[in-house]
Amino acid sequence: MYEEFLLQLMLSKGIGDIAIKRIIRHVSNSAYDTFESLCQNPEKLLPIIKCKDSMFENIMENKERAKILCAELKRQKIAILLETDPLYPFQLKTVLGEYCPPVLFLKGNINLLSTLSVGFCGSRKASEKGIVITTQCAEQLAEKGVTVVSGYAAGTDLAAHSAAMAHNGNTVFVLAEGILKCTEKKAIRDLLTPQNHVFVSQFLPQALWNVGNAMKRNSLIIGLSEAMILVESGKTGGTFAAGEETLKRAQPLFVIDYAKPEVSAEANPYFIGQGGQPIRGRNGVPNLDGVFAAINTDNKEANHYEQLTINWN
Template sequence: METNELKFNILRLLETKGIGFAKFWTIWNAFKDDIDLDAIFKGQQEIKKYLNNEGYSDWQSNEKVVSEKWDKLLDKNVQVIFFEDDIYPQKLVSRLKKKAPPILLAFGNLNLLSKTSVGFCGSREASGKGLETAYDCAEQLSRDGINIVSGYAHGVDMTTHRAALESGGTTTLVLAEGILNFKIKKELLSIWDWDRVLVLSEFLPGLPWSVRNAMQRNGVICALSEAVILIEAKSRGGSIEAGKTCLGMNLPLFAPVYEGMPESAVGNRELLNQGAYPIYKSQKTSKANLDKIFHIFDSDSSASSIVPSSKSLKNNQISFLD
């Protein structure tokens, strides 16, 4: 089966009622070594045992509808990245396992998929201090050649994308909707550069935004990143769940600490108690001290080596007081 035909049939399967990522992986693992994979994807009986009657009927009849969506993807030059493609980031599979998206839909610079990255998650309603801190951290990382990954929502996400582009860096926008719904938001329009941007979606092409999608998309942000910075997470919601997801993947999670943090941002404190590392302000530069984050990109360092000592905190760092 030709690669594009295989990708089209995978999209067909994902568009079938009752098929999520976990069910897809079950079906794929059952048939991936079959010599006559083409016959299976053309609706033969082998696939029926994995679908209920409604799902099987949908699978048999959805080819035309999915073909129209496929044509739209091609017309808009959307890149369809199959998980067996060389460019597909295998850390998604290793970190997300059965929650890993079988295909990614993308606009922009695909080379950013393999670039060293730091993810940002945080409140849509972050305080001015929180947004200032998010911008500072993203700007410093960008100027050091690190790609910024975030979710293209208002607040912290948009601030970090903007910081990356304004500082000449790169950024990956992980959508919580289908890629056919993507539009460049006015906050970024004047600084947009397709050579330095990757727009990525794990969802079906026409799927609308939803809270559920946003929660799921945070897992991809974490899995694409070598570390994650969390800004003003509440006790419940997507940001704190992203932090827990990050810790669950054994990825370094960082949470800035500063005076005047809103009372609603109790999620940061909870995650600091669960293993996140604090970020303090450098007395020398009056910017966030990101030495511990830069240190993890040293091939000789390990996650355990980034724990700050009490002496370094006392002598080199202070809280954000202003």
């Protein structure tokens, strides 16, 4: 069971994402080294990553902790997906390149990672109008078989997740914390089915929410989506950063174009000016023709995917 030994390395001080990425790639290309052999003989890490004697000791000390954590992940049916795994989302690698997370922790229908998807970003304190528009957008996507991706925060995120599932659609919850810290929020609890959702985290399973993780989480939302819809953004904060990163990565960015933006949407005109494509209303409903054209739904089967399975060794 490689997962236990991978966790043993991930739990060790001084081994961050860059080091884990190098270790994973080394193991995948080595005829001799495995995660287990590296844990049993930590000095083998010297040619792969920068190491100190204290790191070797810490790796050995984390053996029992990793074993317990691995058992808990298995009990809760949480899967681990490595960057080198053929099941790792191709879209994520394409968008984020070298910056894609080396490890993903998944709970739910992992098939959804390979479906046609659109991401949402917006204020936690979205206006009433913003929540209505988010709901209408997510409903249209669900009806077309497009998976909704968002960050499981209050406001815009929960409105997008809820509307997708309420209209027989699917959604991806991208977490800013460890997957073992995630709970089913009341707003979505009754909408969940075994097939219509998946929770995804790039962080250690017991990691707590923090601002830095929330920013990294935004990158994962962008990377899993073929286009992003920005509902409301202030001039600073996480949504503003997500909008800027979407443009920087040359991903299609669609921005709700309010006639009179609320304070929570005061940066929306800025993003339209920077190249974001405006979403305007048609008969009182957001017109998503541009979104569907950008993600090419006419030439793709939105619900088609290869059956993904991850088994514990």
